[in-house]
Amino acid sequence: MTRKISILKNAFLLILLAACSGGSSGTNEGIYPVPTPAPTPAPTPAPTPEPTPQPTPEPTPAPNTLYEDDFEDYAIDSENISPWKAFVNRFQPDCTTYIDGYQVSPAPNGENISSISSGEAGQNGGTQYLNVFSNYNDDQNSYCLETSVYREFIINDSFEGEFSFSFDAKRPEAENYAVVAPSSARAFIKKLDPNAGFNTIEYISKDVTEISKESWSRHELTTEVDSTAEQGYYFQFGYNNIATSYNPSGVLYDNVAIEGGLTPEPTPAPTVDFCPNNTPNEYDDYTLTWQDQFDEGSLDTSVWSYMYGDGSQYGIPGWGNSEWQLYTGDAENVYVINGCLYIVPKYSQSEDQYYSARLRSKDGKTFQFGRIDVGFSAPSMDGIWPAIWMMPEDDTYGGWPRSGEIDLFEGKDKLIDQINTTAHYGHDYHRYYTRWTSLSPQDYTSDPTNHNVISLLWDNEGFEWLYNGLSLFTVEYASLPNLSPNPFLERFHMLLNAAVGGHYPAYAPNPDEYCKLNDTAACYDSQKLIIDYVAYYQKNSN
Missing domain, CATH: 2.60.120.260 (Galactose-binding domain-like)
Structure with missing residues (x-):
């Protein structure tokens, strides 16, 4: 509705009054001067009250x-x-x-x-x-x-x-x-x-x-x-x-x-080559058999060997998964410093090629039953595929998957709020028993400051996976169809690697998210697979 406002303007007139003369015969009346009006005092303005401040409404927080x-x-x-x-x-x-x-x-x-x-x-x-x-x-x-x-x-x-x-x-x-x-x-x-x-x-x-x-x-x-x-x-x-x-x-x-x-979690400042230097736990029912805490300043090549290339020399081009990276033993992609092992996938802009590293335990550093703990932090980028896993030392029952595969941990992309654990086998065709587990923010797999611990408890009846001491997944051999002969009764070696691309990640690698080869720019720990320690325990006889 339109409101019309009329503004009346007051005009002030100053009226001057003149006196007129008048008289009788023989008498002269003087002329009276116009009286000067007393000045009208200016009204004292009433004090303007201070406005009462109105409370400012709290802003409605955005969801x-x-x-x-x-x-x-x-x-x-x-x-x-x-x-x-x-x-x-x-x-x-x-x-x-x-x-x-x-x-x-x-x-x-x-x-x-x-x-x-x-x-x-x-x-x-x-x-x-x-x-x-x-x-x-x-x-x-x-x-x-x-x-x-x-x-x-x-x-x-x-x-x-x-x-x-x-x-x-x-x-x-x-x-x-x-x-x-x-x-x-x-x-x-x-x-x-x-x-x-x-x-x-x-x-x-x-x-x-x-x-x-x-x-x-x-x-x-x-x-x-x-x-x-x-x-x-x-x-x-x-x-x-x-x-x-x-x-x-x-x-x-x-x-x-x-x-x-x-409540948003505070974002920690990015770190470069930070290692929390956690030490393997002690358990009443297990005895520590061997460990590598990566404290020597360089990779112990009596325990670990490098794997190279695209897998062709091992008879598995693309590492069997159409992966994009080439594995190297170069210091750009794998090194030990500050008490941790770092596996760093990098992108070469001049070659349009990804490079990373894959390590294999060797010379008797194999596993058969007991408990395995690995302290680690995973990378978080599109197309990344970090893994801590085990393959059979000998293909006793034939090639993959007949002789088995045990995945302690697999990650993918930026999926740091979940963890995947799997046992693969299959004499007739590929069978697997797997579990994806959702994680609370304090347990996200990418945690360069504190790290996490993935554990495998393994005996002649089955497996149990634990994460930071909490049970994730249990598999009993008796529940696995067509398992016999059972490959999980044999010895396995460990593999540590960070693959790029392939069948497993949901997203294609984004070069902007990866550290660059031959580049002096900072390469942050959230872009690396970091291993604090590997510890192997045997169960006490009692």
Whole structure:
């Protein structure tokens, strides 16, 4: 509404009064002067009161971003969509009677469960998005499958207050792909208690079975976190579908944002060749057999040997994984200083080539049962593949994977909030038993200041992996199908390496994130695989 304001201006007139003469006969009246008006005193202005200060409202803090993804950085042909995970629950055709379940981690990028797709105009100018659907390759798909694809975190002190999970979604345009009843699809937030058999403590969901196929729409779910009461809970954000008899179940998702009341962890100053000089632990039920704390100032070549090139001289070009790097024994890529071993992947700009290092234990420094501890910090770059692992000293049962492989630790890309542990074998075809475990910030695998300890407990009945003293994963030989003859009863040697590229990382290497060959610029510890010590223990007879 327009308001008109009239301003009246007061005009002040000074009126001069003149006196006139008047009189009687014979009398002269004088002329009276005009009286001078007494000056009007200027009004004393009332004191202007000081304005009462109004309280400044506290600014509403912007939500902290726990995770966001527009799926543009994934290669369409990558093998997986790490760091996303997948889980499949199998039911009888009534979708009520439970049969079993299994994890697929990382979530695959392919024809079953999930894929990175394009062609239906992703939101905000993007071209790629996440497609989630059923595992059509599962032999129980003729029954009923609940397939979930999700991001997983562990609640700690930095989680508090409201969290939101927002995303764009639409159904695929093709009739034979889009979810349709009796199949269903939903987005969810879930909390699980690992101390109560991973029981679901909270489940919030939104049905997306009937959303549009013509246009994208925005959706949001929210929940509250009490970091004290829910400390250690697994916190999942994702999508699932329930499909029967191979019915279509696909939904497309894009522009994922997980935000909430996070207390940002302080970012430590980058370090160069810092070593915490931790020492191997002592255990009541184990005796230390040998160790290398890398305190001599150079690599002990009586314990470790270098491996070279692209793997061709060992009969495995590309090291069997289409890796990009060449391994060297050069001081640019591997050295010992300050009490730690440093393996440094570097990029040569003039050659457009990556170089790194791979070490193998030798001369009797092999392992058969007992406990192995390795203190380490992992690098964090796109396309990196650091590993602490073991291969058979002798191919007793034939080439890989018949004679086995034991992975104490594998990392990939910038996925420092998860750790992968695996046992590979297979006399008929490649079999493996693997586990991805989410980590709290204080346990992230890239920690140049403090380091972490990965441990393998190994005997004639199975394995147990521990991380910073906490159990990650247990495998009993009796649970592994077609294991006989058992390769894990033989001797293994250790390998330490940082590969670049290949089938395992989800992202292509970014040269800008790697140290440069023949460059004097600082090369930070977050770009290196750092080994503080390797310690081997035998279990006491009692």
